[in-house]
Amino acid sequence: MSGQTLYDKLWHNHLVEERDDGTALLYIDRQLIHEVTSPQAFEGLRLHNRKPWRVDANFAVPDHNVPTETHERSGGVAGIADPISRLQVQTLDDNCRDFEILEFQVNDVRQGIVHVVGPEQGVTLPGMTIVCGDSHTSTHGALGALAHGIGTSEVEHVMATQCLVQQKMKNMLVRVDGQLQTGVTAKDVVLAIIGEIGTAGGTHHAIEFGGEVVRALSMEGRMTICNMAIEAGARVGLIGVDDTTLEYVKGRPYAPTGQIWEQAVAAWKELHTDADAHFDRVVELRGEDIEPQVTWGTSPEMVLPVNGIIPDPASMDNVGKQAATERALHYMGLKAGMKITDIKLDTVFIGSCTNSRIEDLRAAATVVKGKKVSATVKRALVVPGSGKIKQQAEEEGLDKIFTEAGMEWREPGCSMCLAMNSDKLGEGEHCASTSNRNFEGRQGFGGRTHLVSPAMAAAAAVAGHFVDIRNW
Amino acid sequence: MKSFTVLEGITAPMDRANVDTDLIIPKQFLKSIKRSGFGPYLFDEVRYLDRGEPGQDCTDRPLNPDFPLNQPRYQGARVLLARENFGCGSSREHAPWALEDYGIHCIIAPSFAEIFYNNCFKNGILPIELDAAVVSRLFSELYASEGNSEGFILKVDLDKQTVITPAGEEIHFEVEEFRKHCLLNGLDDIALTLKSADAIHTFEKSWRQKSPWLFDVIS
Numbered sequence: 233m234s235g236q237t238l239y240d241k242l243w244h245n246h247l248v249e250e251r252d253d254g255t256a257l258l259y260i261d262r263q264l265i266h267e268v269t270s271p272q273a274f275e276g277l278r279l280h281n282r283k284p285w286r287v288d289a290n291f292a293v294p295d296h297n298v299p300t301e302t303h304e305r306s307g308g309v310a311g312i313a314d315p316i317s318r319l320q321v322q323t324l325d326d327n328c329r330d331f332e333i334l335e336f337q338v339n340d341v342r343q344g345i346v347h348v349v350g351p352e353q354g355v356t357l358p359g360m361t362i363v364c365g366d367s368h369t370s371t372h373g374a375l376g377a378l379a380h381g382i383g384t385s386e387v388e389h390v391m392a393t394q395c396l397v398q399q400k401m402k403n404m405l406v407r408v409d410g411q412l413q414t415g416v417t418a419k420d421v422v423l424a425i426i427g428e429i430g431t432a433g434g435t436h437h438a439i440e441f442g443g444e445v446v447r448a449l450s451m452e453g454r455m456t457i458c459n460m461a462i463e464a465g466a467r468v469g470l471i472g473v474d475d476t477t478l479e480y481v482k483g484r485p486y487a488p489t490g491q492i493w494e495q496a497v498a499a500w501k502e503l504h505t506d507a508d509a510h511f512d513r514v515v516e517l518r519g520e521d522i523e524p525q526v527t528w529g530t531s532p533e534m535v536l537p538v539n540g541i542i543p544d545p546a547s548m549d550n551v552g553k554q555a556a557t558e559r560a561l562h563y564m565g566l567k568a569g570m571k572i573t574d575i576k577l578d579t580v581f582i583g584s585c586t587n588s589r590i591e592d593l594r595a596a597a598t599v600v601k602g603k604k605v606s607a608t609v610k611r612a613l614v615v616p617g618s619g620k621i622k623q624q625a626e627e628e629g630l631d632k633i634f635t636e637a638g639m640e641w642r643e644p645g646c647s648m649c650l651a652m653n654s655d656k657l658g659e660g661e662h663c664a665s666t667s668n669r670n671f672e673g674r675q676g677f678g679g680r681t682h683l684v685s686p687a688m689a690a691a692a693a694v695a696g697h698f699v700d701i702r703n704w
Numbered sequence: 705m706k707s708f709t710v711l712e713g714i715t716a717p718m719d720r721a722n723v724d725t726d727l728i729i730p731k732q733f734l735k736s737i738k739r740s741g742f743g744p745y746l747f748d749e750v751r752y753l754d755r756g757e758p759g760q761d762c763t764d765r766p767l768n769p770d771f772p773l774n775q776p777r778y779q780g781a782r783v784l785l786a787r788e789n790f791g792c793g794s795s796r797e798h799a800p801w802a803l804e805d806y807g808i809h810c811i812i813a814p815s816f817a818e819i820f821y822n823n824c825f826k827n828g829i830l831p832i833e834l835d836a837a838v839v840s841r842l843f844s845e846l847y848a849s850e851g852n853s854e855g856f857i858l859k860v861d862l863d864k865q866t867v868i869t870p871a872g873e874e875i876h877f878e879v880e881e882f883r884k885h886c887l888l889n890g891l892d893d894i895a896l897t898l899k900s901a902d903a904i905h906t907f908e909k910s911w912r913q914k915s916p917w918l919f920d921v922i923s
């Protein structure tokens with residue numbers, strides 16, 4: 233019998249019941265909750281007079297529509313200007329109070345984007361099953377946890393039963409061997425992967441990321457990669473546990489200590505794919521071949537190396553692809569044959585659960601240090617992923633570097649990643665963004681998003697257009 | 705949960721691949737703490753020519769004449785014919801809530817994004833995966849019927865797992881047994897799972913012993 237993949241092991245560890253119809257009941261260790269996808273689930277519990285199965289398995293933090301400007305933020309929930317957003321954040325506070333769920337409220341220094349806060353606090357641990365009403369829950373897979381996004385009905389289901397009805401996914405391995413060029417980051421790696429397999433390439437699969445390049449990445453970089461597994465269609469992204477993982481987890485506020493730590497480490501050391509395990513699909517990339525990436529269209533798979541040329545729909549033989557490219561070019565206001573480096577930028581956004589961790593901010597700060605944001609760029613926002621990261625960055629003086637360069641230094645939250653608060657693009661504006669989605673209207677009605685790494689975004693802010701960070 | 709048995713309804717085209725949930729229901733409407741009322745904002749950014757805000761009365765908003773759901777022949781559509789990877793992106797259940805509230809109870813496409821596919825079943829919507837070639841043919845038949853005043857009507861029978869075209873062709877589709885059973889009977893998932901409460905307790909007890917660090921830490 234062949235060995236097990238990491239996904240197989242996590243699955244088997246949490247199997248409560250297998251049914252004849254091919255479904256299974258999977259035990260969920262942790263549910264992360266935010267304000268947008270939970271109110272209707274709490275309402276459902278109340279309607280049916282149900283209680284959470286295990287209160288201590290739940291953890292909440294508001295992030296999607298909290299304001300990020302200090303003056304608005306300083307008023308706490310009551311200070312949120314938009315009444316509909318305020319009610320949603322208030323509803324989360326009320327629900328957590330009523331159901332006795334731990335919540336880091338809006339001005340708690342530990343507040344931040346749910347996928348940043350979980351790992352940072354040790355609320356996310358290796359070997360867990362984790363769900364959240366948010367598709368980027370795949371992020372937590374970087375710690376060797378089985379984590380994926382669910383809908384609101386399932387949020388309610390997990391609260392009430394501590395389980396999820398699931399079907400086992402297929403196993404896919406994306407291996408990146410070799411070495412990255414200087415200036416090429418985890419973000420470029422994952423964008424290159426999505427460019428290779430497409431936005432539906434991972435559907436029905438749990439993608440494990442492996443190979444020398446992935447092993448050499450920090451936890452921050454690994455989280456960036458798993459974060460965007462969903463952009464390749466996979467609900468689950470995974471990376472096996474190694475010393476990097478253990479070092480990262482050790483000492484986090486909710487991580488085990490003492491003898492229980494030793495016991496946990498012994499269990500976590502099993503959390504990797506066996507050498508003889510079988511994958512249904514294997515995709516291989518070479519680290520050396522990956523160049524800094526920029527998306528030009530309205531789907532993350534519409535991505536090119538920074539020195540690329542906008543594709544010509546007329547040269548495509550697939551009619552569907554041709555139509556999609558034409559529509560994307562029209563929406564993006566770009567012409568076939570144009571150089572990526574000629575795209576002029578109006579806005580730069582450094583933030584989101586993909587790239588708002590301390591390492592991302594350091595990378596961006598290194599690029600802008602002593603320089604100024606181009607006069608043609610109207611706005612450059614830097615939004616740390618959590619209050620803790622903000623604090624750390626300020627201790628290192630990164631905030632000064634950003635503000636001296638003419639960038640805005642904000643309070644933590646999702647911000648312009650999805651523009652639910654007042655941080656949004658104007659119609660037709662081009663934005664270099666470190667977030668994960670370039671869908672039509674994602675960052676504001678008519679806004680045009682280009683996904684890049686933090687260093688590439690920072691360089692674009694200074695130059696006013698995209699530049700190859702390798703020549704910076 | 706709402707049930708789905710047989711549906712006979714006008715079919716409207718959504719002729720593009722990778723329709724994401726941001727397009728199905730833009731983020732400003734996600735601020736609602738309710739489950740209903742999203743129908744008027746379904747596909748807001750391509751359906752109207754202006755920019756919609758939550759709570760806005762949509763009756764006087766300028767419609768995009770090119771958008772199929774605004775055209776007379778697709779009024780009252782119950783079925784949506786779509787392309788690859790429908791429902792990708794964000795996990796927002798507001799997407800099926802908006803479709804359902806609008807009146808769309810069935811979506812036919814060559815493939816769906818997983819979270820969206822799953823969310824549909826929780827809301828009485830049947831997502832049907834058919835071969836890309838079959839879907840392309842349905843699109844051609846739909847467009848060819850443009851002169852016909854009743855519109856392109858498909859009949860969907862979940863129990864028999866068939867889609868019947870206006871020409872009388874019967875197309876078989878696959879659906880997982882468990883999902884079919886729940887949807888046909890409109891079963892409450894939570895009540896169903898709670899039937900296994902003993903098994904959950906047993907698992908939990910042994911899991912707690914093996915992994916004590918996962919319990920009672922967060923509170």
Ligand code: SF4
Nearest residue numbers: 368584585646649650
């Ligand atoms: S930062 Fe963006 S992708 Fe991440 S949770 Fe927030 S809205 Fe979603």
